[in-house]
Amino acid sequence: MPSFVPGQTVLVRDVFEGRLSTAFPQQVIADYGDEIRVLLTPGAQGHAPSLWIKAITDNDAEARSELHYAFQRRDWTVDEWTWQWTTRVAILYADRYFAIDPMWTDSGEFIHWYVNFQLPFVRTEHGIDTCDLHLDLVVKPDFSYVWKDEDEYAEAIHLGLVPQEWQDNIALSREQVLEMVHHRLGPFAEDWTQMPRLASTGPVPPGR
Numbered sequence: 001m002p003s004f005v006p007g008q009t010v011l012v013r014d015v016f017e018g019r020l021s022t023a024f025p026q027q028v029i030a031d032y033g034d035e036i037r038v039l040l041t042p043g044a045q046g047h048a049p050s051l052w053i054k055a056i057t058d059n060d061a062e063a064r065s066e067l068h069y070a071f072q073r074r075d076w077t078v079d080e081w082t083w084q085w086t087t088r089v090a091i092l093y094a095d096r097y098f099a100i101d102p103m104w105t106d107s108g109e110f111i112h113w114y115v116n117f118q119l120p121f122v123r124t125e126h127g128i129d130t131c132d133l134h135l136d137l138v139v140k141p142d143f144s145y146v147w148k149d150e151d152e153y154a155e156a157i158h159l160g161l162v163p164q165e166w167q168d169n170i171a172l173s174r175e176q177v178l179e180m181v182h183h184r185l186g187p188f189a190e191d192w193t194q195m196p197r198l199a200s201t202g203p204v205p206p207g208r
Contacts (some may be wrong), residue, residue, distance in 0.1 A: 001123035010028055010126065014129075014134075021078070024046030038092070044082065047080060048081040050065070052067055064152075068159055085106065086106070087106070097118065104195040116132065128181060132155045133162060135148075
């Protein structure tokens, strides 16, 4: 697949066993081959699992847990969802089991780096695909950090949603990310005080 160009709109999808989980059009900031940076801003129209939307909008913990069982049964549904509240740059890798996402409030204040553990990306005709692996790490501006959703990750393993190969790579990735944080490497060495802005965009690729 050819490289993307800055300003190009691409479709970033989360796909599990060939089925769509999430999809949002995002703008390319940079394409370095094995690293791609994309920008997601409030108002972007995309798709997300129906149960996830219910969990977010109704603060429904049961719906969030039920989503794992829906994945296990391979029978989840997706609905339209508008990205809200934060601006995010996703720094995705073709050879790493995580993405690093600097995030800002709607007023432009840097919040934190959100590290999402996921499969290495693959390029598609309209953008890139990955797969969320249920575990996250939040790194604050002072470089303190907290693990997030470890209970959900354990449940996903119990339900057979995270094969052993993925678990092994996540274990290595945990150490890799913490080394990057401790030594201020990669995106953790960059100044993220200024929130990036959308450039003029091209046509939005098909959503699903």
